[in-house]
Amino acid sequence: MSPHLKDRDLLLAADGEPSAHLENCAHCRARLAEIEDMLAGLADARDLANRIPSAARARTLLRARLAQQSRGRTWRWRLIPAAACVCLAMIIGVRVNAGGPRPDARLTPGETRPVTLSEVCRSTEAAVVVRDIPADTQAQVFSAYGIDRRRPDQFEIDYLITPDLGGAESIRNLWPQPYTTRWNARVKDQLEQRLHQMVCSGELDLATAQRDIAVDWIAAYKKYVGDRPK
Amino acid sequence: MSAFSSQTAIDLLRAAGRDRSTLEDEVVSLFDCFRTPLLRYLLAFRVPLSDAEEIVQDVFLLLFQHLRHDRSRENLQGWIFSVAHKRALKYHARNKRHGERFEPLPPFGDGQQDRAPGPEEQMYFNQQRERLLSIFRALPEQDRLCLSLRAEGLRYREIAGVLGISLGSVANSMARAIERLTGGAV
Numbered sequence: 001m002s003p004h005l006k007d008r009d010l011l012l013a014a015d016g017e018p019s020a021h022l023e024n025c026a027h028c029r030a031r032l033a034e035i036e037d038m039l040a041g042l043a044d045a046r047d048l049a050n051r052i053p054s055a056a057r058a059r060t061l062l063r064a065r066l067a068q069q070s071r072g073r074t075w076r077w078r079l080i081p082a083a084a085c086v087c088l089a090m091i092i093g094v095r096v097n098a099g100g101p102r103p104d105a106r107l108t109p110g111e112t113r114p115v116t117l118s119e120v121c122r123s124t125e126a127a128v129v130v131r132d133i134p135a136d137t138q139a140q141v142f143s144a145y146g147i148d149r150r151r152p153d154q155f156e157i158d159y160l161i162t163p164d165l166g167g168a169e170s171i172r173n174l175w176p177q178p179y180t181t182r183w184n185a186r187v188k189d190q191l192e193q194r195l196h197q198m199v200c201s202g203e204l205d206l207a208t209a210q211r212d213i214a215v216d217w218i219a220a221y222k223k224y225v226g227d228r229p230k
Numbered sequence: 231m232s233a234f235s236s237q238t239a240i241d242l243l244r245a246a247g248r249d250r251s252t253l254e255d256e257v258v259s260l261f262d263c264f265r266t267p268l269l270r271y272l273l274a275f276r277v278p279l280s281d282a283e284e285i286v287q288d289v290f291l292l293l294f295q296h297l298r299h300d301r302s303r304e305n306l307q308g309w310i311f312s313v314a315h316k317r318a319l320k321y322h323a324r325n326k327r328h329g330e331r332f333e334p335l336p337p338f339g340d341g342q343q344d345r346a347p348g349p350e351e352q353m354y355f356n357q358q359r360e361r362l363l364s365i366f367r368a369l370p371e372q373d374r375l376c377l378s379l380r381a382e383g384l385r386y387r388e389i390a391g392v393l394g395i396s397l398g399s400v401a402n403s404m405a406r407a408i409e410r411l412t413g414g415a416v
Binding site for chain 2: 045053069
């Protein structure tokens with residue numbers, strides 16, 4: 001029978017369970033170091049394989065949701081007045097664009113900049129980053145959509161045609177996208193990444209991708225990604 | 231490994247107290263510490279990345295409620311992983327109703343290269359990593375989750391709490407997983 005600790009007891013000892021043997025046995029300490037190296041190597045390998053995107057957008061979304069919770073009203077209490085507003089809007093036939101999941105085509109038809117396919121495909125995948133849009137431009141967009149009285153942290157100013165697909169940094173390509181709707185900013189990111197991938201693999205031409213995302217990004221999502229937001 | 235940094239962050243936040251920052255800031259700081267480890271864990275649990283991101287958001291909204299109601303701050307790391315684990319179980323239960331939809335674990339490589347001194351060494355390191363990942367992917371679920379949580383710095387007792395199994399089961403799973411991972415070592 002081996003005089004040394006088994007792996008399970010070595011790991012328990014490493015977790016702080018008392019073991020006089022480990023302190024005095026170089027063989028067991030070496031084996032423990034080997035296991036810890038292997039665990040660290042596994043973590044590195046998984047980091048490389050997983051390609052976890054930047055936290056910027058997820059952090060912004062969390063902040064918006066926390067701010068909403070902090071205001072102290074739960075969704076259940078919001079549901080009643082929200083449902084009443086929707087019913088009222090349906091009754092009087094008002095189409096509410098501000099705060100909806102689609103931009104107003106009159107304000108944000110989408111605009112592109114001159115760009116070549118190789119420029120678009122220089123990065124291997126669409127960048128998931130929140131680009132800095134000047135505060136005064138953001139204020140103009142909120143104002144155009146008539147949502148200046150609402151808290152801007154409920155929205156992200158989004159490029160309708162993402163710059164990764166040649167979208168222009170123009171107010172005609174910007175709109176306030178809500179964080180909290182089913183078809184939200186994160187869902188649109190998935191579409192943007194998918195379109196970028198299709199354009200760069202030659203499955204779709206750039207002009208079609210730009211047009212489809214500008215005309216109706218939700219329809220484009222259903223066409224290129226899936227029927228329901230993932 | 232992440233154990234030290236995560237625990238240190240929690241200790242610092244605890245020491246800082248609530249006066250120095252709002253609860254929202256505290257939750258966002260914890261989010262910054264734990265988002266990547268949680269995503270790694272959920273991916274090991276075969277939750278697709280987009281859904282894993284949503285589960286992580288839920289975890290931190292629940293954490294906010296938990297702290298807002300002055301509930302226990304002991305072992306927040308264990309609490310966070312435990313809630314994520316339960317959410318992942320719910321996710322799989324819900325998907326089972328619409329047919330099993332397991333996300334395959336992501337492929338290795340895909341054009342990503344490590345910065346190694348030379349091509350031969352680089353190839354060797356990449357082969358070693360590929361071997362580790364393929365063994366990791368083939369492990370039984372409980373063994374894979376135990377190993378994943380241990381790699382994120384959780385202690386055995388915490389892993390047992392997260393997975394709802396005994397300390398002995400955790401130790402056995404870990405021993406099995408390590409035997410497979412190191413047994414085939416070159």
